[in-house]
Amino acid sequence: KNQVEQSPQSLIILEGKNCTLQCNYTVSPFSNLRWYKQDTGRGPVSLTIMTFSENTKSNGRYTATLDADTKQSSLHITASQLSDSASYICVVRDQTGANNLFFGTGTRLTVIP
Amino acid sequence: GAVVSQHPSRVICKSGTSVKIECRSLDFQATTMFWYRQFPKQSLMLMATSNEGSKATYEQGVEKDKFLINHASLTLSTLTVTSAHPEDSSFYICSARDHRHVGSGSSSYNEQFFGPGTRLTVL
Numbered sequence: 001k002n003q004v005e006q007s008p009q010s011l012i013i014l015e016g017k018n019c020t021l022q023c024n025y026t027v028s029p030f031s032n033l034r035w036y037k038q039d040t041g042r043g044p045v046s047l048t049i050m051t052f053s054e055n056t057k058s059n060g061r062y063t064a065t066l067d068a069d070t071k072q073s074s075l076h077i078t079a080s081q082l083s084d085s086a087s088y089i090c091v092v093r094d095q096t097g098a099n100n101l102f103f104g105t106g107t108r109l110t111v112i113p
Numbered sequence: 114g115a116v117v118s119q120h121p122s123r124v125i126c127k128s129g130t131s132v133k134i135e136c137r138s139l140d141f142q143a144t145t146m147f148w149y150r151q152f153p154k155q156s157l158m159l160m161a162t163s164n165e166g167s168k169a170t171y172e173q174g175v176e177k178d179k180f181l182i183n184h185a186s187l188t189l190s191t192l193t194v195t196s197a198h199p200e201d202s203s204f205y206i207c208s209a210r211d212h213r214h215v216g217s218g219s220s221s222y223n224e225q226f227f228g229p230g231t232r233l234t235v236l
Contacts, residue, residue, distance in 0.1 A: 036227075041204070041230065041232060042229050042230060043117075043119075043206050043227040043228050043229045043230045044157070044206075044227045045227070046224075046226075049224070089156060089157075099210075101159075101225065103156040103157050103158075104156060105155065105156045106156050108154070
C-alpha cells in the first residue's frame with residue numbers, strides 16, 4: 001500500500017533555532033518527492049522537488065534530503081523565523097500512468113519568539 | 114511559477130443551498146484539474162480528477178451528484194456543492210496540472226500547482 005508518513009506531528013521551536021522534519025514513504029514506483037508549506041487557510045506552496053537521483057536540494061533556509069534506498073526524506077529549516085509557522089506536507093508522486101500524488105498528514109510547525 | 118486562483122476564497126451559506134467554486138489556471142493550460150478537501154489538522158484528500166471536455170473521475174466515497182464538477186475550458190474548472198449541509202463545511206483546494214511538452218524549456222512540465230483554497234461554511 002502506498003503511504004507517506006511524517007514526523008513529528010507537531011513541533012514548537014524558538015525563533016532562530018533549526019529544526020528537521022521527517023518523511024517516510026512506501027510509494028512505488030517512485031517519481032519525485034515534494035515538500036510543501038501550507039499556511040493556515042491557504043493552499044500548499046512548493047518548497048522543493050527531488051527526483052530519484054537527487055540527494056540534497058536547497059531553497060534559501062530550507063534544505064531537503066532524499067534517501068531513495070531507505071525511502072526517507074527530511075526537510076531542514078535553519079534560523080527559523082516566525083513566518084515559518086505553518087504545516088509542512090511531504091508529497092510523493094508515483095511513476096504510473098496516472099501520476100498519482102500521495103500526501104503525508106503534515107507536520108505543524110510553530111515558531112515562537 | 115505557474116499560478117492557480119480560486120474564487121471565492123471564503124463562502125458562508127445556508128443549509129440546502131448550492132455553492133459554486135471556481136478554479137482557474139492563470140498562465141498555463143491545464144487539461145487536468147484536481148479537487149481536494151481538507152478538514153482541520155488533516156492532510157488533503159483527493160475528491161475528484163477533472164479532465165477538460167470529459168466527465169470527472171470521482172474517488173471512492175465521493176458523491177458525484179452532490180459535488181458537480183465542470184471542466185469546460187483549459188483554464189477553468191468549477192466545483193458545485195449541491196444542497197450543502199453543515200458536514201460539507203471544509204477547506205476546498207483545487208490544483209491544475211501543467212501539461213506542457215518536454216523540450217519546451219519549462220520547469221513546470223507535468224507538475225501540479227495548487228490554488229489558495231476556498232473555505233466553505235454551511236450554517
